Amino acid sequence: MSLHRRQVLGGAAAAVLATVGAAAGGPDYGALARGIDGRLVLPGDRDYPEARRLFQPRYDAAAPAAVAYPAHAQDVAVCLDFARRAAVPVVPRGGGHSYAGWSTRTGALVLDAGSMAAVAVEGDGVRIGAG
Ligand SMILES: Cc1cc2nc3c(=O)[nH]c(=O)nc-3n(C[C@H](O)[C@H](O)[C@H](O)COP(=O)(O)OP(=O)(O)OC[C@H]3O[C@@H](n4cnc5c(N)ncnc54)[C@H](O)[C@@H]3O)c2cc1C
Known part of the structure; x- marks a missing residue:
């Protein structure tokens, strides 16, 4: 039996969504971390102090519940479904240079x-990643 990558990812997403809110005390970020190919950095992780930081030190006090580094669009979809079902606000971030601090939120x-x-030339066009 062969499985297309999207079917595998879809199955992982379904597993994540099935466990949203199942853990006592809030959304199951561990399940989200297992459901994406990219990284999820959580408070307490060694990389969290760096992951939550923007360019402007004035926003250093902002403490996101988690910082995701999606590997591809399907990861973004899984994160958005998770956030919608768990009623967690989502904040996109590019370079984190916003003077107004819009790319983070406690x-x-x-x-x-x-x-x-990634940037890829496709025929006469070019596909540019969101980052
Ligand atoms: C030292 C410095 C110099 C600057 N000089 C200039 C300048 O000369 N000219 C100028 O125009 N600006 C300048 N800026 C401002 C900065 O370039 C802009 O704020 C720019 O938009 C920041 O891009 P970013 O990717 O870092 O945005 P971020 O801070 O990551 O995000 C900005 C906003 O866009 C949203 N967002 C980010 N990525 C996405 C996405 N993929 N999809 C949807 N929404 C998204 C965020 O949620 C947030 O609301 C400067 C900033 C600094 C700190």
Whole structure:
């Protein structure tokens, strides 16, 4: 039997969504981490202090619930479904240079598009990643 990559990812997404809110005390971010190919950095992780930081130090106090580094569009879809079902605010982030601090928020799921920065020439056009 052969499985298309999208079917595998779809199955992973369904498994994640089935466990949203199932864990006592809030959304099951561990399930989300297992459901994406990219990374999910959580408070307490060694990389969290760096992951939550924007360019402007004035926003250092903002503490997102998690910072995701989606590997591809399907990861973004899984994160958005998770956030919608768990009623967690989502904040997209590019370079994190916003003077107004719009690319972070305490309690939010930050989607850092920096890991989706590929540029590919396709015929007469070019496909540019969100990051
Ligand atoms: C030192 C410095 C110099 C600057 N100089 C200039 C300048 O000369 N000219 C100028 O125009 N600006 C300048 N800026 C401002 C900065 O370039 C802009 O704020 C720019 O939009 C930041 O891009 P970013 O990817 O870092 O945005 P971020 O801070 O990551 O995000 C900005 C906003 O866009 C949203 N967002 C990010 N990525 C996505 C996505 N993939 N999909 C949907 N929404 C998304 C975020 O949620 C947020 O609301 C400067 C900023 C700094 C810190």
